Amino acid sequence: MDDGIEPRLVEVLDVPRLGAVVRGNAGSLPWRLVDESGAGVNHVNLWLADLFACDNSPATLRAYAYDLLSWSRFLGALQVSWTQATRGEVRDWVRWYRCRANPQRRRGSSADTHRPTPGSVNERTGKAYLESSYARSSMNRRLSSLSGFYEFALESDLGPLINPVPKSRDDLTRLDVHRQHFDNPRPQKRAPYRQKLVERAPRALSDDLYEEVFASLRTNRDRAIVATAISSGLRASELLSMRRGMLHAADQTADVIPKGGNGSRVMVRISPTAYLWIARYLAERPVGPPEEPVWLTLRGTPRPLSYWAMRQILERSNALLGSNVTMHDFRHTFCMRLAQDENMTIAEMQELMRHASIASTTRYLRPTVAELVDKLDQHWNRPPSPQPTPAKGYAAEDLQVLFGRAF
Structure with missing residues (x-):
C-alpha cells in the first residue's frame, strides 16, 4: 500500500x-x-x-x-x-x-517507417x-x-x-x-485524476476526397458499405448488424440494431444509389437465409465481416491516397450535410443521427473552419456603411491615390 x-x-x-x-x-x-x-x-x-x-x-x-x-x-x-x-x-x-x-x-513491424x-x-x-x-x-x-x-x-x-x-x-x-449545455453554463469541476478533455469539432470529408476514396475501392461489397455509411450515417456496429431479412428494397430502408439497443431495431433510410450497390453485391453471392449477415468476407469460406476487417477496407484506400479516413468519418459527413440543410430542424437531425441527447447533435451546428474563413474574408472586404466622405479641405481623388479606393 x-x-x-x-x-x-x-x-x-x-x-x-x-x-x-x-x-x-x-x-x-x-x-x-x-x-x-x-x-x-x-x-x-x-x-x-x-x-x-x-x-x-x-x-x-x-x-x-x-x-x-x-x-x-x-x-x-x-x-x-x-x-x-x-x-x-x-x-x-x-x-x-x-x-x-x-x-x-x-x-506493422518495428521496421515499418512509412507510418506518420x-x-x-x-x-x-x-x-x-x-x-x-x-x-x-x-x-x-x-x-x-x-x-x-x-x-x-x-x-x-x-x-x-x-x-x-x-x-x-x-x-x-x-x-x-x-x-448543462442549455440550463447551467457553469462548467463542471473535474474530479481528481480525471484527465482534461479537448472537444474537437467534427470534420466532414470534402466531396472531392470522398469521390477519390470511393474510386479507390476494389469490390462491390466495399462500395456498398461506403455508400450505405455516408448516405445513412450508420455506425460501424450498426452496419455489421444488418441482415438479409432486414433489407426492404420496396421502400429502400433497412432495420439495424442501434448502438446500445440491446437487440432492439430501428428503421433507417438508405439512398437509392447505396441500395443499387447493395443489390449488385448481393447478386454476386448465393441466396442465403434471412438471418444471414449482409456483409461477409470475400476470401476463403464466407464469414461475417468483423469490425477490424471493415477497417482494412479503408486502410488500403488511405495507403493509396495518403489520407487517414475512418468509417466514422462517413457518419460525421452525413451529419454535417444535414446540419447545412436549412430545411432540416435540429429535432429531425437528432432522430436521423440516432443521438440519445440533443447536446450531441448541437456539436454539428458549430461553423467549420472553412465557413469562418469565408465569413472573415467577407467581413474584411465589405465596405463600411455609410460610405465615408472626405472632410472639408481634402480632395477625393487625392485620398483615392493615398488609400487605394474611392471615397
Missing part, C-alpha cells in the same frame, strides 16, 4: 498479464472475469450481473470487465488486495497509464493521427468503471471500507452533464 511518503516508480512497474475476460452465458451473464487459474472473480462478476440486470448492453459489460481486469492486474503487481486499495493506488494506476504506450496503436508520426495532422483530411499513448477519455472511463464497482461493493457489503476513487464536490449525473 502507498505509504504517502514517496511516489512509486510506476514507469518501471512490471504488470503481468494474468486473468482474462471470457464469454459467459448470453442469457444470464454475457461476459465474465476470470483469474489466472480460470476461476471466476466473484466480486467483479457480481457487479457485472447487477449491471446486466439493469439492462446494460453486453458491449458495456465487456468494456467494464476489461477495466476491472486492468485494475486487478495492477493491484496484483503491487501486491495489494482490492479491499485494501486507497486513493494512492488509484493515483498510481492513472500515472501508470499516462506513461504507457497503447498496444492497439502498434501496427503519432499526433501529426494529415494534410488531406486535416485530422490528427492517434497518439501512441492511451486516450484521456479511456482513462476517465476506467475511473468511472472503478468508482461504480466500489460503490456497488460498498452497498453490497463485499468488504471495502471506502471507495478509493475520489469524486468532485459538484459531481453531476450524466443527465446533468447533458443539460
Whole structure:
C-alpha cells in the first residue's frame, strides 16, 4: 500500500498479464472475469450481473470487465488486495497509464517507417493521427468503471471500507452533464485524476476526397458499405448488424440494431444509389437465409465481416491516397450535410443521427473552419456603411491615390 511518503516508480512497474475476460452465458451473464487459474472473480462478476440486470448492453459489460481486469492486474503487481486499495493506488494506476504506450496503436513491424508520426495532422483530411499513448477519455472511463464497482461493493457489503476513487464536490449525473449545455453554463469541476478533455469539432470529408476514396475501392461489397455509411450515417456496429431479412428494397430502408439497443431495431433510410450497390453485391453471392449477415468476407469460406476487417477496407484506400479516413468519418459527413440543410430542424437531425441527447447533435451546428474563413474574408472586404466622405479641405481623388479606393 502507498505509504504517502514517496511516489512509486510506476514507469518501471512490471504488470503481468494474468486473468482474462471470457464469454459467459448470453442469457444470464454475457461476459465474465476470470483469474489466472480460470476461476471466476466473484466480486467483479457480481457487479457485472447487477449491471446486466439493469439492462446494460453486453458491449458495456465487456468494456467494464476489461477495466476491472486492468485494475486487478495492477493491484496484483503491487501486491495489494482490492479491499485494501486507497486513493494512492488509484493515483498510481492513472500515472501508470499516462506513461504507457497503447498496444492497439502498434501496427506493422518495428521496421515499418512509412507510418506518420503519432499526433501529426494529415494534410488531406486535416485530422490528427492517434497518439501512441492511451486516450484521456479511456482513462476517465476506467475511473468511472472503478468508482461504480466500489460503490456497488460498498452497498453490497463485499468488504471495502471506502471507495478509493475520489469524486468532485459538484459531481453531476450524466443527465446533468447533458443539460448543462442549455440550463447551467457553469462548467463542471473535474474530479481528481480525471484527465482534461479537448472537444474537437467534427470534420466532414470534402466531396472531392470522398469521390477519390470511393474510386479507390476494389469490390462491390466495399462500395456498398461506403455508400450505405455516408448516405445513412450508420455506425460501424450498426452496419455489421444488418441482415438479409432486414433489407426492404420496396421502400429502400433497412432495420439495424442501434448502438446500445440491446437487440432492439430501428428503421433507417438508405439512398437509392447505396441500395443499387447493395443489390449488385448481393447478386454476386448465393441466396442465403434471412438471418444471414449482409456483409461477409470475400476470401476463403464466407464469414461475417468483423469490425477490424471493415477497417482494412479503408486502410488500403488511405495507403493509396495518403489520407487517414475512418468509417466514422462517413457518419460525421452525413451529419454535417444535414446540419447545412436549412430545411432540416435540429429535432429531425437528432432522430436521423440516432443521438440519445440533443447536446450531441448541437456539436454539428458549430461553423467549420472553412465557413469562418469565408465569413472573415467577407467581413474584411465589405465596405463600411455609410460610405465615408472626405472632410472639408481634402480632395477625393487625392485620398483615392493615398488609400487605394474611392471615397
